[in-house]
Amino acid sequence: MKLFEKSAAELHDLLVEKKVSAREIVEDQFTRIESVEKDVQAFLTLTKDLAIDQAQKVDEKIARGESISDLEGIPLAVKDNICTKGIKTTCASKILENFVPPYNSTAFDKISAMNPILIGKTNMDEFAMGGSTENSGFHATKNPWDLNRVPGGSSGGSAAAVSAGESVVALGSDTGGSIRQPASFCGVVGIKPTYGRVSRYGLVAYASSLDQIGAFGRNVSDVAIVLNSISGHDSMDSTSAANSVPDFKKSLRNDVKNLKIGLPKEYFTDGIDSEVASSIQSAIEVYKNLGAEIVEISLPHTDFAISTYYLIAPAEAATNLERYDGVSYGARVDGIDVVELMKNTRTEKFGAEVKRRILIGNYALSAGYYDAYYLKALKVRTLIQRDFTDAFSKIDVILAPVSPTPAFKIGELLDDPLKMYLQDIFTVPLNLAGLPGISVPCGFTKSKLPISFQLIGKAFDEETILRAAYTYEQTQNFHDLVAGGLS
Numbered sequence: 001m002k003l004f005e006k007s008a009a010e011l012h013d014l015l016v017e018k019k020v021s022a023r024e025i026v027e028d029q030f031t032r033i034e035s036v037e038k039d040v041q042a043f044l045t046l047t048k049d050l051a052i053d054q055a056q057k058v059d060e061k062i063a064r065g066e067s068i069s070d071l072e073g074i075p076l077a078v079k080d081n082i083c084t085k086g087i088k089t090t091c092a093s094k095i096l097e098n099f100v101p102p103y104n105s106t107a108f109d110k111i112s113a114m115n116p117i118l119i120g121k122t123n124m125d126e127f128a129m130g131g132s133t134e135n136s137g138f139h140a141t142k143n144p145w146d147l148n149r150v151p152g153g154s155s156g157g158s159a160a161a162v163s164a165g166e167s168v169v170a171l172g173s174d175t176g177g178s179i180r181q182p183a184s185f186c187g188v189v190g191i192k193p194t195y196g197r198v199s200r201y202g203l204v205a206y207a208s209s210l211d212q213i214g215a216f217g218r219n220v221s222d223v224a225i226v227l228n229s230i231s232g233h234d235s236m237d238s239t240s241a242a243n244s245v246p247d248f249k250k251s252l253r254n255d256v257k258n259l260k261i262g263l264p265k266e267y268f269t270d271g272i273d274s275e276v277a278s279s280i281q282s283a284i285e286v287y288k289n290l291g292a293e294i295v296e297i298s299l300p301h302t303d304f305a306i307s308t309y310y311l312i313a314p315a316e317a318a319t320n321l322e323r324y325d326g327v328s329y330g331a332r333v334d335g336i337d338v339v340e341l342m343k344n345t346r347t348e349k350f351g352a353e354v355k356r357r358i359l360i361g362n363y364a365l366s367a368g369y370y371d372a373y374y375l376k377a378l379k380v381r382t383l384i385q386r387d388f389t390d391a392f393s394k395i396d397v398i399l400a401p402v403s404p405t406p407a408f409k410i411g412e413l414l415d416d417p418l419k420m421y422l423q424d425i426f427t428v429p430l431n432l433a434g435l436p437g438i439s440v441p442c443g444f445t446k447s448k449l450p451i452s453f454q455l456i457g458k459a460f461d462e463e464t465i466l467r468a469a470y471t472y473e474q475t476q477n478f479h480d481l482v483a484g485g486l487s
């Protein structure tokens, strides 16, 4: 196995045993990037010089005989909506093309304390709006398993980077599936923590009541390590939770005996691609054989989740994006007066999808429509939350598909936004309810496209979904594969 194919845990052991230096890891990482990045295009910014300096410091520390953290010397990629002090953070938008944050997001600050090695900032759908990374203001990222297909989105750059062996772990954000769906399309593990588990301070806001930072890794253990480093209360984010943070590595036990796994009947419908359905069915059989109890459940308001999400998320987005006015932030396109300046800036610098959502959001919030759309959506959100609360009184975790199909072709859904939105049917309910979810690779289609299932947990019970994911993973070898076509 080549260095760039190894997990964080494996690299950590090699560093501790002095079989490899951090500098060797980083150099190997950039050699890999040089050979595949022209095809995959996962990054918007690469930070090679900084990475080599950081590696040097880790090596000096090891040479002094000091102990190192789980992430020390491990390559890390960060989605470009997570603020990194002194390093461009564009949200893949022309409006923030030259924005260099004067501060770090809390999540990046926290993970930096573990001394991972920042490789670069990853591509995404502009302002995290999308599910294919085609909405980037700069370029589309390709799926490393099939370069004619999308890597998913909006954190497609982070997922593709880990999948292609261009980074070992990565940070992403998930507002309606943007970690779990690209993880699934690219065959890596992705976790979206409970809303409030990870501070949103310094995460550029898309929809504030839904956004959550989370992790990508080649296996469950790696995402647990990253989650350990970014979780916890932050006084800079009033929605971050005061709950104590367990050591997620301790959840990695091989045991699902008597675990009650719920299968929501609304998630197993005819609309699911047959290869996806049969892979997930096999995963369910694996759990049965491992002693888990499979229970059919119902989440009766599932059908309303897409409409609810696509009112609430654009409403919050329209409000959050008001700040990009050409005056206080980012790019400016001049005009004869300030009104024209704002109009020109926003017309020229926002992409089509962002504009679409600003229009939907402002419409839903406008006088006369507020009660009919936005307020109604908030009420349905409560019903969706209650569905989960009721279900979790009978079961421990929910198992469901991540996406109805494997990765689709580049351009296939781009002209049909509604079809694109419908892809999110299995991922958005969990964000509306604020629950944690993990995407776990469970197979391939005949044409070698990755398939995953997702496990949904109770609020602040990431431990159970990590344990269940880990136990399943021990029976499989998908996590050993780095994007087949590129190796």
Ligand code: GLN
Residues within 6 Å of the ligand: 128, 129, 130, 131, 153, 154, 173, 174, 175, 176, 177, 178, 179, 206, 313, 424
């Ligand atoms: N695809 C969803 C959307 O476009 C999810 C995006 C996300 O989670 N950031 O809103």
